[in-house]
Amino acid sequence: MRVLIVALVPSHLMSMVPVAWALRAAGHEVLVAGGAPVAERAAAAGLSAAVVSEPPGRRVRRSAAPSGLPGAGPDWTLLQERWRQRVDGVLDEHLDVARDWQPDLLLVDPIEFSGLIVAAALRVPAVVHRWGPDRISSQSIPRAVEALAEVAALRGVDGGPALPSMVLDPCPPSLQCTDAAAAQPVRFVPFNGAGTPPRWAQRPRSGRRLCVSFGGETPMLTQPAVWDALIRELAAVSDLESVVTAVPQDAGALPAAVRAPGQVPLDLFLGDCDALLHHGGAGTALTGLAFGVPQLIVAQPNPSWAAVGERIAARGAGVVLDLDAALRAESTAGLRAAVEEVLSAPGYRAAAEALADEIRRLPAPSAVVPLLTELAATPVGR
Structure with a gap:
């Protein structure tokens, strides 16, 4: 055939x-x-x-x-x-x-x-x-x-x-x-391209790890003020390493708590992450769920991306985040609080792992x- x-x-x-x-x-x-x-x-x-x-x-x-x-x-x-x-x-x-x-x-x-x-x-x-x-x-x-x-x-x-x-x-x-x-x-079955497993993902770590993946054409990569505020807020979360999959060309130096490994397929390290922050792409979301990773999804006007966030939130495996509002808010209601919630509340991980089991079946x-x-x-x- x-x-x-x-x-x-x-x-x-x-x-x-x-x-x-x-x-x-x-x-x-x-x-x-x-x-x-x-x-x-x-x-x-x-x-x-x-x-x-x-x-x-x-x-x-x-x-x-x-x-x-x-x-x-x-x-x-x-x-x-x-x-x-x-x-x-x-x-x-x-x-x-x-x-x-x-x-x-x-x-x-x-x-x-x-x-x-x-x-x-x-x-x-x-x-x-x-x-x-x-x-x-x-x-x-x-x-x-x-x-x-x-x-x-x-x-x-x-x-x-x-x-x-x-x-x-x-x-x-x-x-x-x-x-x-x-x-x-x-x-x-996750396929995010071919690559080499990063050594840092295989080493023991004492803290928590967040993957940040916004794809290659999302507005977050073209708005310097939003990008800078995002990185600043993530770096302020205690005991957290953020792995950012794509960085704007004109971005400045990243804080020590933020890692930018370049073109590394998500499936080679996402299983070693505690949460995933992303734009609502279905492939990104399902890759995370295949590994049982809870998620924060940026609210989008695009109906296809919006559906991803809404369905993951409805299943209890993550939250939908108004990124602009979260970056403007005080820490008690802003991005740091949302990241802490998804990292710390066990229900998100349990729901994501249930979806991972459903995918496997x-x-x-x-x-x-x-x-x-x-x-x-x-x-x-x-």
């Missing part, structure tokens, strides 16, 4: 890598299609890739929904127009790659809708692979199928984009959003390979 994986951005590919490895280990062929950064991440994971270029001047959007006020619904009219413009610009190359390679099945990023049109064009099943807590794709995919019908028809795909034949879900069921559509569970990626093989052998009608 040949499987074509399509992903919008590298972080979305990361969640699909363990399934790709399982497919390869079972003897199937796998090819990744996406922009140059996606292809680079695929190569780092040991996967072959074909580069699909973005139209000049058009920036890839990371989210299925625009930022807005917390709790506000997405502007679907605006989103549908964005989808039409972007997919129209990349679809021809996606179709060229797929027609040359002739896959039997597509594994699709929930917001790379080109994959649904490619699956329809080749009359093969499309399997959507979620990232984690999913507030968006159950609503966005049917709307995308409708919005992109004309874009598909212009390429001879008169039936429009395919609806997914299966949805794979690495999110533990008790953490999933209550309105997410039913899906096939698959165990989340989900079907391994190797267990879903026979399901995908069976699906690929089933005729797809149009």
Whole structure:
């Protein structure tokens, strides 16, 4: 069986890598299609890739929904127009790659809708692979199928984009959003890139350790005042070492209590941390939960990131933090107090460890390979 994986951005590919490895280990062929950064991440994971270029001047959007006020619904009219413009610009190359390679099945990023049109064009099943807590794709995919019908028809795909034949879900069921559509569970296996285990993470330590991971494109890395206040507050927490995974280019010297190891995959040291402070990325959150690490999640207007924080807080495995307010508040109500609470109150760790156990009990990626093989052998009608 040949499987074509399509992903919008590298972080979305990361969640699909363990399934790709399982497919390869079972003897199937796998090819990744996406922009140059996606292809680079695929190569780092040991996967072959074909580069699909973005139209000049058009920036890839990371989210299925625009930022807005917390709790506000997405502007679907605006989103549908964005989808039409972007997919129209990349679809021809996606179709060229797929027609040359002739896959039997597509594994699709929930917001790379080109994959649904490619699956329809080749009359093969499309399997959507979620990232984690999913507030968006159950609503966005049917709307995308409708919005992109004309874009598909212009390429001879008169039936429009395919609806997914299966949805794979690495999110533990008790953490999933209550309105997410039913899906096939698959165990989340942390993959954060390849690297060397840091020696400092293996040595005995007497104090507590906090991992701080804000990804590569979050506002915290572009606001010097926020960054400086964050580092100052973390350094003031007693008996705490903070490990920061990314530092702004113009950041000054870090305090002795703050470590910046550079590009070290989270899964190589997160199991040795007592808590995790992050932006709400699903991969970051599930990596932490796979190790039973309680979390502080920065409140976000982005619906996908906001869902991660809200669901982790609802399960008792962490807290959602208004970072700006916490940095302005007195220590009794500010960031230091929130960090101390998550580090000290045993309920957060217990809830995170319960979720880790739930993750371990989900079907391994190797267990879903026979399901995908069976699906690929089933005729797809149009």
